[in-house]
Amino acid sequence: MPSPRRLLAAAGAAGAAVLLPLLAPAGVSAAVPVAAARPAPPAAVAAVTAPGPLAAAEDRTEGLRVETSATYTVDLAASVVHVEHVATLTHQTPSTGAWYYTFEEYAVPFLPGGTGVTATWDDGTPLAFTLEPGTDEYLPAVVVALRPVLTYGDTRTLRVTYDLPAQPPRVATYAQVNPAFATFPVVLDGDPGLASARVVVPGGPDVEVVGGPMTPAPTGDGTTWSADAVADPAAWQAQVVVRDDDALVPADVDYGDGVQVLGWPDDAEWLAFTTDLAGRGLPVLEELVGQPWTVTGGLTILEAATPSAHGYAGWYDHDRGSIEIGDMLDAHVTLHELAHAWFNGTTFEGRWIGEALADEYSAIAMETLGQERPTPAPLDLARPDAVRLVDWEDARADGPEGGAHDEYGYAASWWVAHEIAAEIGPEALSAAVGAAVSGEDAYPAPTDDTGVRGPTGWQRLLDLLEQVGGSERAAQVFRDVVVRQDELPVLDARDAARDEYQGLLDAGDGWAPPAAVRDAMADWRFDDATAAAPEVLALLEDRDALVAALAGIGADVPGALQEQVENATSVPEAAAAVTEAGEAAAALVAATREREDADPVTRLGMLAGGVDGDLEAARAALDAGRYAQATAAAERASATLASAPARAAAATGLLVVLAVGGALLVVRGRRAAARRASEPRGVPGPG
Numbered sequence: 001m002p003s004p005r006r007l008l009a010a011a012g013a014a015g016a017a018v019l020l021p022l023l024a025p026a027g028v029s030a031a032v033p034v035a036a037a038r039p040a041p042p043a044a045v046a047a048v049t050a051p052g053p054l055a056a057a058e059d060r061t062e063g064l065r066v067e068t069s070a071t072y073t074v075d076l077a078a079s080v081v082h083v084e085h086v087a088t089l090t091h092q093t094p095s096t097g098a099w100y101y102t103f104e105e106y107a108v109p110f111l112p113g114g115t116g117v118t119a120t121w122d123d124g125t126p127l128a129f130t131l132e133p134g135t136d137e138y139l140p141a142v143v144v145a146l147r148p149v150l151t152y153g154d155t156r157t158l159r160v161t162y163d164l165p166a167q168p169p170r171v172a173t174y175a176q177v178n179p180a181f182a183t184f185p186v187v188l189d190g191d192p193g194l195a196s197a198r199v200v201v202p203g204g205p206d207v208e209v210v211g212g213p214m215t216p217a218p219t220g221d222g223t224t225w226s227a228d229a230v231a232d233p234a235a236w237q238a239q240v241v242v243r244d245d246d247a248l249v250p251a252d253v254d255y256g257d258g259v260q261v262l263g264w265p266d267d268a269e270w271l272a273f274t275t276d277l278a279g280r281g282l283p284v285l286e287e288l289v290g291q292p293w294t295v296t297g298g299l300t301i302l303e304a305a306t307p308s309a310h311g312y313a314g315w316y317d318h319d320r321g322s323i324e325i326g327d328m329l330d331a332h333v334t335l336h337e338l339a340h341a342w343f344n345g346t347t348f349e350g351r352w353i354g355e356a357l358a359d360e361y362s363a364i365a366m367e368t369l370g371q372e373r374p375t376p377a378p379l380d381l382a383r384p385d386a387v388r389l390v391d392w393e394d395a396r397a398d399g400p401e402g403g404a405h406d407e408y409g410y411a412a413s414w415w416v417a418h419e420i421a422a423e424i425g426p427e428a429l430s431a432a433v434g435a436a437v438s439g440e441d442a443y444p445a446p447t448d449d450t451g452v453r454g455p456t457g458w459q460r461l462l463d464l465l466e467q468v469g470g471s472e473r474a475a476q477v478f479r480d481v482v483v484r485q486d487e488l489p490v491l492d493a494r495d496a497a498r499d500e501y502q503g504l505l506d507a508g509d510g511w512a513p514p515a516a517v518r519d520a521m522a523d524w525r526f527d528d529a530t531a532a533a534p535e536v537l538a539l540l541e542d543r544d545a546l547v548a549a550l551a552g553i554g555a556d557v558p559g560a561l562q563e564q565v566e567n568a569t570s571v572p573e574a575a576a577a578v579t580e581a582g583e584a585a586a587a588l589v590a591a592t593r594e595r596e597d598a599d600p601v602t603r604l605g606m607l608a609g610g611v612d613g614d615l616e617a618a619r620a621a622l623d624a625g626r627y628a629q630a631t632a633a634a635e636r637a638s639a640t641l642a643s644a645p646a647r648a649a650a651a652t653g654l655l656v657v658l659a660v661g662g663a664l665l666v667v668r669g670r671r672a673a674a675r676r677a678s679e680p681r682g683v684p685g686p687g
Helices: 268-289 331-339 351-368 406-438 458-467 474-482 485-508 515-522 526-551 559-566 571-596 600-606 611-623 627-678
Strands: 003-006 064-075 080-091 103-109 115-121 129-132 141-150 155-165 176-178 181-186 195-202 206-211 215-219 222-230 238-243 249-253 259-263 299-303 312-317 322-325
Touching: 064 181, 080 103, 080 141, 103 155, 115 129, 115 141, 141 155, 195 206, 195 238, 206 222, 249 268, 259 268, 268 299, 268 331, 268 351, 268 406, 312 331, 322 331, 331 351, 351 406, 351 458, 406 458, 406 474, 458 474, 458 515, 474 485, 485 515, 485 526, 515 526, 515 571, 526 559, 526 571, 559 571, 571 611, 571 627, 611 627
Parallel strands: 064 195, 259 299, 299 322
Antiparallel strands: 003 312, 064 080, 080 155, 103 141, 115 155, 129 141, 176 181, 181 238, 195 222, 206 238, 215 222, 249 259, 312 322
């Protein structure tokens, strides 16, 4: 879905939304002097909205039957649109007594900027005419002198032609055309059900009709768009946009995967302005947001009238990697659309958030680039078009409506972002916004870095503005402008839940509550979060007891236990981990104390029991979170210590036996030696 920026001017540069005022209504004179018949074209042909229920069609030429057709033929190569209005007029007012009625003039709607006007009967006979200027209420008109005048029963066909030539860029005009594009309103007159329109487009340019329905059909080498038997010509409205992007002039910007700017052939100024601003502005936006460029496959920035036909200055399409902007040299608009590379439907949920951040960051970027920083106007919450921002309808780039509350929606969105930025400063705002873009958790844990997937909605944004950005004003701003009245009690519950959550953080002393509680807070299930608080405090008390017990033997709390608690998907799961760890710690503490308190005899018995090895294994298993193994190893050590005296005694008895036996062997050896010494030694005789 494209993310457009609403164009709030009623009239402006070429491609800007313009308001077409009505022609004066037709009238009939009851005397020989004429009364001009003035059909009424639509009140607006750009920035159109979906038509609501219409009143019954009105015949504004009473006494004169008017059947009309309007044909607009586009010639991009010659940069001109040829316009032809044909009206078949039938006088239907009979004489009454001494009075008879005539029609001496007929007014054909005329678009300002038109040239080469001609007026003829259908047989080619030229007719005199005057150009009547427009006013704040009425379009200009070609007022044709009907000669001979129409009397009762007469039927004549009138033809008025003129051209809509190219106009300089950025000049207020109803129509514009150049070799790459054309845009113009289709204006109808005539009686209800007797008006038709044609738009003839040779070749293969892209055509979009905004507003009144027109049906395309191939004709010759191009396409003709038609509307027939229009029920109410005065209410019917359409804006045509014809574009041939192949005729645009390119320029490159060295950034990201590549950024290309495409401008109209006759608008070198826009091309240079936009290329320079994109080259300098994109790096500034990236630094301000604090998040890398997310557009893959490059970005194309086109000078286009299509957004203007929908009432927008420009729009950004993330899926296509494109931006379309009108011909205004407006740094705020251009940077706003560039900022949507970070602030769009893939990163934020809710139209107002992306628009608010794009407006504020583009304003900050302008200041960074040495330009005057724009600021939003003070917000009037009592405006008749005011709407809670969560209810601000989605922008439509593929249909006729831009939203009944768009002017307020854009103004209010920017005001919200600016108010918070003014409170916490750009750096803190970027920290919170960057956390939203990168998917950081609003209720994090030191051992949990899984983050959040999907776009950030207003609830998570508010959490991050407070948790990360440190805002103390955001909640009140959201209450005043963003949130529906029926959702205010949820914010009250949030306040209470956040107070309890802070209590859990304080009690945790560096440990975050279990994931089950943090998820409940992040999902705004505050009843679930607060209901779990007592259990969490209880398990933290058990944790504290465990910490104190282990400190007595110079051991730390198990390194794995914090992760197990913080990542537990339920509070009972976290409590069970603390209980198991406590049991293992108790066994280790008991065995360690027994080891430290062992008497000499027990220490002697330990030599053969492996107590120290078991204690070391118990500590390692406890720290790794293998609590059953830790308990088993500690209990083996305790069992070894308990049996150590007996082993010591047995070992001592064996040593005595061995000592006595050794002494006897020595005595016996000595006696045998004495006997051998006392025996007579014989002298060997001769051999």
